[in-house]
Amino acid sequence: MSGSKVTIENGKLTVPNDPIIPFIEGDGTGADIWAASVRVLDAAVEKAYNGTRKIYWKEVLAGEKAFNQTGNWLPDETLQIIDEYRIAIKGPLTTPVGGGIRSLNVALRQILDLYACVRPVHYFKGVPSPVKEPELVEMVIFRENTEDIYAGIEFLAGTPELEKVKKFLIEEMGVKGIRFPDTVSLGIKPVSIEGTERLVRSAIEYTIENNLPSLTIVHKGNIMKYTEGKFKDWGYALLEREYGDKVFTWAQYDRIAAAEGKSVADKAQADALASGKILVKDAIADAFLQQILLRPAEYSVIATLNLNGDYISDALAAEVGGIGIAPGANINYINGKAIFEATHGTAPKYAGQDKVNPSSVILSGEMMFRYMGWKEAADLIIKGVEGAINKKRVTYDFHRLMEGATLLKCSEFGDEIIANM
Numbered sequence: 162m163s164g165s166k167v168t169i170e171n172g173k174l175t176v177p178n179d180p181i182i183p184f185i186e187g188d189g190t191g192a193d194i195w196a197a198s199v200r201v202l203d204a205a206v207e208k209a210y211n212g213t214r215k216i217y218w219k220e221v222l223a224g225e226k227a228f229n230q231t232g233n234w235l236p237d238e239t240l241q242i243i244d245e246y247r248i249a250i251k252g253p254l255t256t257p258v259g260g261g262i263r264s265l266n267v268a269l270r271q272i273l274d275l276y277a278c279v280r281p282v283h284y285f286k287g288v289p290s291p292v293k294e295p296e297l298v299e300m301v302i303f304r305e306n307t308e309d310i311y312a313g314i315e316f317l318a319g320t321p322e323l324e325k326v327k328k329f330l331i332e333e334m335g336v337k338g339i340r341f342p343d344t345v346s347l348g349i350k351p352v353s354i355e356g357t358e359r360l361v362r363s364a365i366e367y368t369i370e371n372n373l374p375s376l377t378i379v380h381k382g383n384i385m386k387y388t389e390g391k392f393k394d395w396g397y398a399l400l401e402r403e404y405g406d407k408v409f410t411w412a413q414y415d416r417i418a419a420a421e422g423k424s425v426a427d428k429a430q431a432d433a434l435a436s437g438k439i440l441v442k443d444a445i446a447d448a449f450l451q452q453i454l455l456r457p458a459e460y461s462v463i464a465t466l467n468l469n470g471d472y473i474s475d476a477l478a479a480e481v482g483g484i485g486i487a488p489g490a491n492i493n494y495i496n497g498k499a500i501f502e503a504t505h506g507t508a509p510k511y512a513g514q515d516k517v518n519p520s521s522v523i524l525s526g527e528m529m530f531r532y533m534g535w536k537e538a539a540d541l542i543i544k545g546v547e548g549a550i551n552k553k554r555v556t557y558d559f560h561r562l563m564e565g566a567t568l569l570k571c572s573e574f575g576d577e578i579i580a581n582m
């Protein structure tokens with residue numbers, strides 16, 4: 162094995178022409194998807210750079226494969242290698258529900274402090290969609306990736322730990338709202354100023370860099386005032402403080418309107434006042450989930466907490482064809498470390514059938530190439546995916562909703578993308 166390490170100097174990534182990129186194959190459909198994806202990624206690099214650039218893939222273990230080979234679901238070596246080589250890509254990993262190991266996907270994000278989960282939502286012309294104007298659904302989700310109820314601070318009903326926390330809450334904190342104290346389980350939702358600010362900073366930097374019109378902070382701050390509500394307040398405050406010359410915020414408008422005795426609810430006024438600047442607004446999460454169906458054109462970049470971001474990712478993916486075509490990345494913009502991965506999970510009922518759509522991992526690879534500055538390879542992947550869809554040669558998920566399409570296997574869809582590059 163040859164190849165060199167990706168490094169970072171003065172906050173800037175240096176990517177050699179022969180980077181070593183660790184990959185995790187993934188559980189369930191992961192093996193089928195990775196086999197197709199790696200061929201597409203290699204073909205794009207070969208075609209773009211004629212042998213002057215090449216990826217040296219380095220397999221690292223996690224999930225069932227790791228457990229079967231080492232007895233450990235997430236070996237230290239895997240974490241150490243990803244940390245050392247800085248950029249990695251992974252397939253989905255299984256998380257049992259209601260017990261068993263905690264999510265390995267979440268653990269990777271938390272241990273490596275990959276605080277921004279970036280999930281672009283883009284419509285490829287011709288993809289079957291349940292909405293009338295899917296081309297208006299053009300958004301990028303920035304989901305906080307290390308805090309919120311994903312922190313895993315939970316106490317199980319009936320355990321001594323639960324009793325201790327409950328006693329503290331009731332006797333020392335005067336908590337009265339626990340409805341069924343004898344049978345309750347409890348979870349804790351940490352949301353911090355630091356966590357909020359670094360996520361919101363990443364989202365606004367992305368908005369500025371890509372010349373996008375707005376940033377929407379999505380929250381459930383009407384109910385969870387000191388976590389979701391503060392995420393909104395701290396987000397607005399940071400944006401006004403650090404990006405005041407580039408943004409106009411609804412919070413700012415509300416203050417201006419209140420001082421002038423106008424209605425603070427007239428957000429259209431705020432939109433108009435924002436002209437020439439990025440409009441920063443907010444939406445309560447439940448209403449937001451209806452707005453993205455009814456008025457998607459009004460949203461561009463989204464900054465939100467972990468659970469909202471999880472739900473919103475799959476909901477928005479559905480509007481542009483489903484989670485078979487929903488890429489993502491987990492990024493620490495401060496130290497440059499990143500793991501690219503699909504939005505979807507292991508889809509276990511299709512495991513080993515060479516059936517599912519590999520596009521989410523392939524497009525995660527496309528994001529990875531762009532992140533590495535390998536624009537030409539990234540562009541070829543987009544061209545290949547567009548070509549395959551245009552010819553209606555697609556996997557089962559699109560085929561079942563597309564008239565006159567040819568059904569391809571996962572591997573064949575990979576070939577089709579390569580043929581269309």
Ligand SMILES: NC(=O)C1=CN([C@@H]2O[C@H](COP(=O)(O)OP(=O)(O)OC[C@H]3O[C@@H](n4cnc5c(N)ncnc54)[C@H](OP(=O)(O)O)[C@@H]3O)[C@@H](O)[C@H]2O)C=CC1
Nearest residue numbers: 252253254255256266484485504505506507508517518558
């Ligand atoms: N980052 C990660 O590694 C993630 C891991 N998971 C884990 O995955 C496991 C399964 O979760 P589950 O809730 O079933 O969600 P999945 O995302 O695995 O699958 C849900 C449904 O989405 C569709 N789908 C998923 N992947 C594809 C694909 N590549 N191509 C086409 N359609 C696809 C299928 O729909 P249909 O039935 O209509 O064909 C599938 O039944 C759980 O253990 C969960 O924790 C979940 C999300 C992310």
Ligand SMILES: O=C(O)CCC(=O)C(=O)O
Nearest residue numbers: 255256264266267471504
């Ligand atoms: O970790 C898991 O099993 C699920 C993660 C998930 O749904 C996501 O990252 O979107």
Ligand SMILES: [Mg+2]
Nearest residue numbers: 471474475504
């Ligand atoms: Mg999810």
